[in-house]
Amino acid sequence: MFERISLSRRLALLFAACTAVVSLTAGVLFNRASEAHFMELDQQLLDSKLPALRDALKDVTRAEQLSEHRQALQAELAHSPDLALQVQGPDGELWFASAPATTPQMSNRNGLHTLTDNGISYRSYVVALRPEQADSPRLTLLLDITHHQHFLQRMQHLIWLTVGLSALATALLGAWAARRGLRPLREMTDIAASVSASSLTTRLPSHALPAELAELGLAFNAMLARLDEGFQRLSAFSADIAHELRTPLSNLLTHTQVTLTRPRALDEYREALLGNLEELQGMAQMVNAMLYLAKAEQGLLTLRRESLNLEEEVDALQEFFLPLAEEAQVTMSRQGHAVFQGDRHMLRRALSNLLDNALRFTPAQGRVAVALETTAHSVLIAVENTGQTIPAHVLPKLFDRFYRADPSRHEGSEHVGLGLAITQSIIKAHGGSIRCESQEGVTRFTIELPN
The missing domain is CATH 1.10.287 (Helix Hairpins)
Structure with missing residues (x-):
């Protein structure tokens, strides 16, 4: 099902999810920082009250002695209406409670704790009355922090509301931005849909x-x-x-x-x-x-590569064409030598087409020459003949199918303008190239094969 969702919707959902995660993370971090800040303030407040309370109870060693200090304790606690005090003996017996109606379950460990009783939250601070004595009575300061909790709850609600609104706003803006940004893609789709055999000249404005x-x-x-x-x-x-x-x-x-x-x-x-x-x-x-x-x-020609002595291959072909050359009073020659890994049958067909073509367009007393050369990276085969110069504008068309340099000439059914096209396809199948040059009555076909 997800695969059918459009790209713009995917981007909008991704933007919304990223915004929600970032907003939620920032909100959680802010909420924890606020809670830690309130706890630090409560710690400072309780620490500030502790010296006065210890001073008021410095002579107390038994529960009966608290009655003499009750008035002083009440006067000290009156300065902080949210603060309550409980005094416990070394055995855990409750000696004094400034607010007996609100007595949450105390912690047995010293330090700052957060307690909840009947929906009211307290910050509990448990310390020894006399830290230097092992069996000293313990003081428990209870600070009502309900207003802090209400603030944090409102903050959490605000965080969730912000996350929801941010995600919704980002989804809407992301969908609009994605749709606007993907407009070129829709234009490409429209152009691609309009392309047909009669409109292949259409191009995208890249x-x-x-x-x-x-x-x-x-x-x-x-x-x-x-x-x-x-x-x-x-x-x-x-x-x-x-x-x-x-x-x-x-x-x-x-x-x-x-x-x-x-x-x-x-x-x-x-x-x-x-x-x-x-x-x-x-x-x-x-x-x-x-x-x-x-x-x-279509790249379906299968090459059977073998080591070929091109000198022997050219000599064999020239021997085959020798009777035709003698009849046309054309001399044939070969110079140089080269070795190449290729398909014997295909290369013979390509060279045969070039020699046949050269003999047909070489006048009497002319010559056909083949030159072989090996370079560092390639093998060169040049087939050259004398005769009429081929115009420059005709040279690029010589390898086209059914092309004849002189359309008025009909040379029989065996010559239909496919020989050079076949030769080029054979050379390309071997990874090489072929080109033609013609000037001053000399035409040269040059084959370059990778060595």
Whole structure:
């Protein structure tokens, strides 16, 4: 049930409880201090009366002798109407009582005590008449302190009333202050409730938030920015998929419809099916590449790390591409050496995409070079080719899915603009980065992997 109480109410109750505890503690301490102060005053009063009473009774050793001193005792006690005196013999027998009607149960111990009899409170002070004698009679001075007790009772009632009123006032003021202080949080709730797929650009005014909520506001805005970016990428990805699949599907549909317009020979049907198979293989390759990218973005790529001699891996790939390079009259080279702990299959795929890309855009008599370098903290792999310089505004887009630097060029179904995106995802999965530079007819892709 407590979990359903609002935060403002919790704060109000907490403020009220703290105020009640502080007020009650202060009241109890004040009450005890007042009681101790009254006791000290009573002690001083009784001590001041004691010498005169001892002087009046200095010759008394038996009960019969008190009759000669009764008048002196009555005269001394008349100065203090609230004071009564009792005299007891060494055996505890009562010799004298100035107020016999009020005789509370006496204490057998010397010193100051508080007694109550018939609703009346007394301060009892028990002392020996002659402290130097072991069997001396005892004097008991009784001081009526009922007015003190009434004051302390009124003080206690006032304390409880103050505690209650303070707690109530603090609860009301705390609820108002908490509600006012939590207004930015309610505004955040309203903004969060209004966010939808069409309003992901909404942001919290973090500069206007209190210091305690500013960090939360910044985190919330960052989350909205990531959602907006992800939604935009998803929308663009969906549009790109639809655009890329539309052409091969349209080709398949048109080719099949044309084939079925009239009866044809078996060889013609075989040729039509082979054409459709080529388109379907391109679509399957595209779908596999998109699935691979989706797994990479979700962090689902599983790396099988092993020690790789990158010099041998690059040489093997260049040997594979050598026939294509000779046909295109492009020279290939490699320099440097490096060792890296990584996934052989993934790194080969990334380097293969870069070499294939370099060969396709390198003119005749051009060159493709791979450079390996090991530094203190990283391994560098540079794939460089000569050819047309890529404009600076195009470089940041090269790793986007389905992006082509020259949209007017159609290079076949095997090249749909996913190679560099896959390469980047592989490098990121290894904790590295990739960048592209192009100037003065030389384009260089540089991979940096943590060593």
